[in-house]
Amino acid sequence: MGYQEAFREVVLNPFREDAEISQEVNQYLADYQQNRAEFSSFDHYIRMKILGYARTPCETRALALLYSYTYMPMHLDGNKKVIEREYQTFFQPYLYQKPSNVWMIDVGCGPMTACLALADFQQSLPDPKRLELDYTGCDLHSFMTGIALNFNEKKDIFGENFRGGYPDIKNPHWMEQLGCPLKDGGTLVFYFSYFWEQGGVTEEVSKWVDCVKRISLQACVEDTFIVYLNRDLGNINSAYTEFKRRIGERSDTLEVIASEKCNHRYQSWSGLEEWVMEGIVPKPRPKKRTDLHYEILRVDWKHF
Numbered sequence: 001m002g003y004q005e006a007f008r009e010v011v012l013n014p015f016r017e018d019a020e021i022s023q024e025v026n027q028y029l030a031d032y033q034q035n036r037a038e039f040s041s042f043d044h045y046i047r048m049k050i051l052g053y054a055r056t057p058c059e060t061r062a063l064a065l066l067y068s069y070t071y072m073p074m075h076l077d078g079n080k081k082v083i084e085r086e087y088q089t090f091f092q093p094y095l096y097q098k099p100s101n102v103w104m105i106d107v108g109c110g111p112m113t114a115c116l117a118l119a120d121f122q123q124s125l126p127d128p129k130r131l132e133l134d135y136t137g138c139d140l141h142s143f144m145t146g147i148a149l150n151f152n153e154k155k156d157i158f159g160e161n162f163r164g165g166y167p168d169i170k171n172p173h174w175m176e177q178l179g180c181p182l183k184d185g186g187t188l189v190f191y192f193s194y195f196w197e198q199g200g201v202t203e204e205v206s207k208w209v210d211c212v213k214r215i216s217l218q219a220c221v222e223d224t225f226i227v228y229l230n231r232d233l234g235n236i237n238s239a240y241t242e243f244k245r246r247i248g249e250r251s252d253t254l255e256v257i258a259s260e261k262c263n264h265r266y267q268s269w270s271g272l273e274e275w276v277m278e279g280i281v282p283k284p285r286p287k288k289r290t291d292l293h294y295e296i297l298r299v300d301w302k303h304f
């Protein structure tokens with residue numbers, strides 16, 4: 001089963017097949033139908049009014065599925081762009097040439113978007129070049145990790161050398177309970193995909209600096225990599241800027257391997273109303289362009 005089939009099974013089908021999801025989505029649909037004039041489509045209403053441009057906390061399963069329908073394909077393409085571009089500068093020299101594993105900790109993983117992009121890229125590589133990947137997806141909302149777990153079950157997408165885990169990060173002891181899957185010479189990657197624009201994360205900068213540092217020291221790795229990507233926020237002083245400043249407080253610890261702004265073409269879908277009401281499968285829209293900002297940092301904690 002490929003990603004498209006999995007997307008249909010994990011994300012689209014519950015809108016029609018799960019009574020609790022349908023009930024909540026039908027309420028949104030009724031509200032939209034009363035205010036049709038304000039929105040170009042139900043998809044637009046969901047993106048703007050219900051998901052607040054991906055900033056609404058997904059505290060129900062329906063909201064997590066609506067996020068996955070609306071934003072995951074878009075963010076998946078952003079991640080693919082970064083992975084394809086940085087294969088030469090980052091992934092190949094640092095990851096692929098080592099006969100060891102990679103531990104990817106995906107902060108604010110949502111429905112597992114970044115890992116799905118990496119898995120898709122891996123399929124284009126010959127077998128011996130594929131990563132042995134231990135993946136830890138962290139998200140505040142269990143409905144998001146629930147969807148990630150459903151993707152995780154689709155073994156064909158990830159191949160044999162993949163193991164995924166989803167700690168409950170509301171548990172104050174989650175880090176100690178994690179266990180370190182890294183083998184000798186393994187590579188640790190923290191991944192922040194469309195995370196640092198979320199409400200409330202400004203107050204969490206210290207928490208994630210401590211988390212990166214603590215897990216890196218426990219894992220005894222020489223280098224820790226940090227991947228950041230987001231829509232381009234221009235000169236807005238985002239929480240990421242502060243996170244990076246705090247990580248690089250000691251100049252000998254931080255190297256910026258890549259810092260790029262680029263354009264990427266992303267996929268989105270149209271026709272949620274028809275899918276919910278009549279079972280007509282949503283259609284891919286023509287791809288659109290948007291601005292992307294990404295950075296890859298290498299951190300060396302051994303002086304601490």
Ligand SMILES: C[S@@+](CC[C@H](N)C(=O)[O-])C[C@H]1O[C@@H](n2cnc3c(N)ncnc32)[C@H](O)[C@@H]1O
Binds near residue numbers: 107111113193194
């Ligand atoms: C915009 S989504 C990005 C999801 C995914 N990384 C992607 O690229 O599609 C942000 C995610 O961060 C999660 N999140 C928000 N605040 C968080 C926090 N304080 N700690 C962990 N996850 C959080 C949200 O639940 C949501 O899944």
